[in-house]
């Protein structure tokens with residue numbers, strides 16, 4: 158039996174509570190490091206059960222306009238991988254329980270370079286990784302070394318992941334499976350709920366891991382509907398859009414920025430608890 | 432890759448033409464770094480290409496189009512005045528600018544559209560920088576009656592206006608891309624976003640020998656007609672192979688097309704010419720990813736990239752929209768590291784000078800892209816003996832660049 162990670166423990170606890178996890182995505186350093194810290198530190202209290210923290214990248218190929226803009230804001234404010242890892246370490250020092258999953262693209266990890274990134278991620282208190290552009294075919298690059306260090310490697314399953322391919326996708330996945338509810342980029346049209354339910358059921362047949370559903374979930378109502386039959390709901394574009402809408406004319410954070418995100422998280426959380 | 436060991440136990444390549452391996456790698460470079468949604472699609476493409484390659488009918492259909500539609504073989508032309516003026520090696524041009532649509536890009540598009548049809552795809556997407564690839568895609572889509580969406584950076588739309596008009600006339604729908612610097616890299620991001628959204632019916636015709644496996648391989652194979660023709664033509668003209676090959680490097684498709692058939696001919700020196708922009712010492716002022724970049728992962732493959740310390744991709748700069756890309760096809764990265772090919776660069780200014788020189792000397796207006804290759808020929812030829820031979824890929828004509836060139840030279844048109 159593998160040792161339980163923070164992610165395993167959190168999903169197990171929520172299962173006992175009988176509700177789905179609220180998984181929230183924000184980009185580290187968006188719109189600036191200080192505001193981002195305020196948002197991050199406020200997420201658990203606002204009701205986030207797991208936190209996906211985006212590692213900003215100049216060319217987020219799988220993301221829609223909202224997360225592209227979020228990544229760009231962070232980079233323009235001077236965010237880099239070192240600062241992102243330091244931010245996680247600060248968070249971990251005051252919150253020993255809420256899982257943090259770093260999410261992003263391979264290149265900033267590759268040039269860090271990869272081994273050092275993994276060591277520092279563990280040291281900072283990171284629990285899992287989602288790296289969009291490293292498929293199972295390249296497991297020895299990053300996934301296996303991450304697992305060796307006790308990190309969860311969370312894989313995306315998509316509508317194009319057919320029965321033949323699903324076992325390969327699940328093989329080295331741990332923590333949870335992230336079901337991408339649409340073919341498309343983040344922040345696209347809302348998924349068809351019935352279809353999502355049947356797809357999640359399909360994935361469940363092949364794994365005992367929790368299944369979280371994301372891409373296109375924006376409102377508390379959608380979150381509640383999607384949560385039926387899933388172990389978690391991921392909300393990202395809606396949160397970074399809330400950041401964007403709270404900025405002043407020059408694109409800087411205002412007194413309302415952190416609250417705009419945390420209020421939305423709060424209402425999403427209520428929907429899942431309700 | 433095939434290797435033998437020499438006496439010192441050091442592995443030595445006995446062929447440079449066996450890559451990629453079955454995961455799409457050329458040594459460290461290449462691979463399939465894409466989101467899960469796209470993975471099944473590129474695996475499908477790999478199977479379909481394998482199948483097509485082994486089907487004589489596919490080869491016949493492509494050969495027919497080469498002969499009757501794009502006008503192959505393109506001539507191998509002895510640039511007599513230029514040779515005399517440079518005073519060294521004999522300079523030959525491979526005239527791929529005479530192809531239908533005006534560049535080598537059509538070679539790849541004809542191959543890929545046949546593949547798309549075989550796969551039953553009904554919608555075509557593509558990215559374009561200079562617009563030459565976009566025009567070639569729009570052309571084959573018109574010919575085969577397929578709807579087509581082209582992604583093109585807003586900056587490039589401005590500097591390649593004639594090609595924009597051609598694409599529109601051909602019936603393509605053009606999507607301006609404003610993210611980033613609005614150049615080729617951003618167009619490629621947007622095309623990938625379209626593909627990940629429209630997975631069922633859409634075929635993505637990548638325009639250069641980059642992207643996830645199998646694209647670098649299949650684009651190379653479709654462009655290798657250039658080098659295969661040169662092998663026959665130069666033997667017919669000179670009774671032997673050339674001493675040097677020269678081609679410009681954007682993503683590297685025209686270059687790999689010329690180089691690949693010659694990689695195992697040890698006596699042929701090979702030069703790839705990157706875009707030196709304002710100069711390699713100007714930060715973010717060039718597009719020479721191999722001479723001024725480091726290995727990284729972008730657009731589905733590992734290759735040399737222009738990037739900062741944090742792995743953020745730089746925009747780069749070149750006067751030539753077709754070379755203005757922060758990466759390069761992975762096979763070139765491998766050929767650089769193995770030392771088989773020498774990669775050099777030419778600046779904006781050198782390319783402009785070469786363009787004018789070729790125009791006056793030979794009555795051929797080359798595109799800005801091959802003008803970079805020509806700039807290196809102008810350096811190289813005088814250092815070689817008069818009985819030596821250089822073949823340069825004149826892979827595109829300059830019509831599309833007239834506005835850019837006129838502006839740079841202060842001409843009123």
Ligand SMILES: Cc1ncc(COP(=O)(O)O)c(C=O)c1O
Nearest residue numbers: 563681682683684685753800827
């Ligand atoms: C005439 C011409 N040459 C070269 C290139 C660069 O591409 P590649 O390096 O793939 O040949 C382009 C790209 O648009 C082009 O139009």
